[in-house]
Amino acid sequence: MSAFANLVQAVSFASGFRDGMGYVGVFVCYLDDSDAELSRVATIGGYIATPSGWDLFEKHAAKVFTAHGITALRGKDFHHKVGQFKGWSDERRINLVDDLYRPLGQMLTMGISSSAGKTQTKKMKSLDKHYSSVSPYGSTFQMLMGRLFHDDRWALLFRQKGVAFVIEAGNLNNSGLQTYFNAMTKPGAPLEEQARSITFVPKNSSKAIQLADFHAFHARRYHAKHASRDDIDIPPDGVFARILDHLYHEHGSSGRANQVTFFNPKTGASSVHLI
Numbered sequence: 001m002s003a004f005a006n007l008v009q010a011v012s013f014a015s016g017f018r019d020g021m022g023y024v025g026v027f028v029c030y031l032d033d034s035d036a037e038l039s040r041v042a043t044i045g046g047y048i049a050t051p052s053g054w055d056l057f058e059k060h061a062a063k064v065f066t067a068h069g070i071t072a073l074r075g076k077d078f079h080h081k082v083g084q085f086k087g088w089s090d091e092r093r094i095n096l097v098d099d100l101y102r103p104l105g106q107m108l109t110m111g112i113s114s115s116a117g118k119t120q121t122k123k124m125k126s127l128d129k130h131y132s133s134v135s136p137y138g139s140t141f142q143m144l145m146g147r148l149f150h151d152d153r154w155a156l157l158f159r160q161k162g163v164a165f166v167i168e169a170g171n172l173n174n175s176g177l178q179t180y181f182n183a184m185t186k187p188g189a190p191l192e193e194q195a196r197s198i199t200f201v202p203k204n205s206s207k208a209i210q211l212a213d214f215h216a217f218h219a220r221r222y223h224a225k226h227a228s229r230d231d232i233d234i235p236p237d238g239v240f241a242r243i244l245d246h247l248y249h250e251h252g253s254s255g256r257a258n259q260v261t262f263f264n265p266k267t268g269a270s271s272v273h274l275i
Contacts (some may be wrong), residue, residue: 008051008166022161022196023109028168028203028212029137029153041224042136044144045113045216045251047208054208056107061207064100073100073210074203074210075217079239087258089226097239098213101246110154111215111249114143115223138180145184147250149194162196169200188191218243219251 008024027046049057063073070084077083078093085093116139148163149155168176183199184191203209218240236244243249 007096008054023050023158023163024054024111024166025148025163026054026166026206026208026212028131028209028216029140029171029173041115041117041220042140043113043115043142043216043220043223045111045219046212047106047108047111048158053107053109057104057211058207060107061100061211062102064096065207066075067099068096070096072204073207073214075214078214079221081215090123093239094242097242098246101243106249108247111214111243111247111251112144112147113219113249113251114140114147114249116140116143137171138176141177142180145180145191145195149191151250159194161169162194165195165198167198167200168213169202173202215243216251236247 025046025048027044029042029044061073065073072084074083078085081088081093099240116136148158165181167174179199181195183189186192201209203213222236222240235241
């Protein structure tokens, strides 16, 4: 059994999942102040699956990695054609994406990402006391939690079965995520029974966390490109479009120039405000 399989098994047990029931969400955040083009947007993205679905994915990804001669998948390296992807043609890169993603509908439940513009996050802080200490990273996690458990298209499923969160370790704002998670899951809180646990793991711990990295990187590029415009709903293109082709993904943003979404930490309710 792989290290990630052991982790999922431990997380499932700690979260009260029995007989394969329940869901495990694996997520990575991108927030890179060194990137002038993209630094105005933070994105958290990843995937949700049952424990057995993640086990199938790890085995599938291992075969794909071997077939394509790579040992790890990192969105930034892939995009810039460096490291293991140095010298790769666009066709070779697309073939890897297709081979990796094509069967994911049989393994994973869905992909999801949330993006928050830094300018909009600052305005949120001035408009609502609940956000006075929220970072852009924290804002994306609040958006993600709100959409998972309040969107009518899937909220009932995740509320009934529960979701355990696995997040990439090493981000300076992870303590804020832990604080928000604790507030939302304490006795009497809105997600006490639904959001089961939160665990932080290194990027090299699994192919699942690398897949989340790949999704978050490309989702962030898409949202950053449109962060100050009103056409955020235009179709994605390039690699991100291929990612979305093979598995249902939900991607949202508070990055429109005049719009932010509030998720109340006390109730979990969401509301959209023009600013």
